Amino acid sequence: MPQHTQRPAETRMVYPIFPGDTNHYGTLFGGQAMAWMDQAAFITATRWARRKVVTVHSSAIDFKHPVPQGSIVELVAWIQRTGRTSMTVEVEMWVEPMQKDERRLASRGAFVLVALDEEGRPTPVPPLPEGGPS
Numbered sequence: 001m002p003q004h005t006q007r008p009a010e011t012r013m014v015y016p017i018f019p020g021d022t023n024h025y026g027t028l029f030g031g032q033a034m035a036w037m038d039q040a041a042f043i044t045a046t047r048w049a050r051r052k053v054v055t056v057h058s059s060a061i062d063f064k065h066p067v068p069q070g071s072i073v074e075l076v077a078w079i080q081r082t083g084r085t086s087m088t089v090e091v092e093m094w095v096e097p098m099q100k101d102e103r104r105l106a107s108r109g110a111f112v113l114v115a116l117d118e119e120g121r122p123t124p125v126p127p128l129p130e131g132g133p134s
Contacts, residue, residue, distance in 0.1 A: 009128070010078040011044040016098075017071050028067035033093060033107055037061065040077035041089035041111035048079050048087055049115040049125040056086070061109030065095060072096045073106065085122035086114045 013036070015021075021032050038055055045053040067073055074094045081088040088110055095106040117123040 008047045009044070010076065011040055011047065012077075013040050013043070013075045015073050015075075017067055017069050017073060019069055022069045025066075026069045028069075028073070028106075030063060033063070033067065033073075034058075034061055034109075036073070036075055037077075037091040037093060037107070037109055038111060040075040040091050041113060044077040044079060044089045045087045045111075045113040045115075048082075051115040051117070051123060051125070053087070053113045053115050055111055056114050057112040059110040061107055063107045065104045065106045067093070067095045067106050068097075070098060072098060074103075079128060080110065082125055082128045084124055086112055087125055088112050 015036060017028055021028055023029050038058070042053060042055065072095070074096070075091060076094065077089050077091040079087055080090045090110050091108065092105060093107045094103045096103050115123050115125045
């Protein structure tokens with residue numbers, strides 16, 4: 001198995017929008033969008049720190065475009081900033097119609113996650129390299 005020489009700072013996740021994910025208007029539930037965004041942030045922070053991480057804060061999540069049933073969403077999450085024990089992860093959700101080659105930004109937000117040691121106490125995380133994520 002190949003060894004990675006740098007830590008992954010970005011995660012991409014893709015979901016189809018099925019009827020069970022939508023409200024009575026036929027668009028993605030806002031709560032489902034937030035849950036998927038938090039999951040993408042969790043995976044990104046876990047891959048960066050390689051420790052147990054927990055979400056401690058989310059910024060305002062801006063919903064810019066509805067996500068209709070029958071479309072595809074791609075979540076793109078990346079480490080924006082690291083502190084001593086925390087990581088700020090930006091997450092964008094892009095929507096694509098299944099029958100067209102176009103994308104629109106549906107929502108965006110930021111999540112702060114903290115790395116924990118075996119006793120559940122905050123523990124240091126690797127810093128971002130100068131110049132941002134690799």
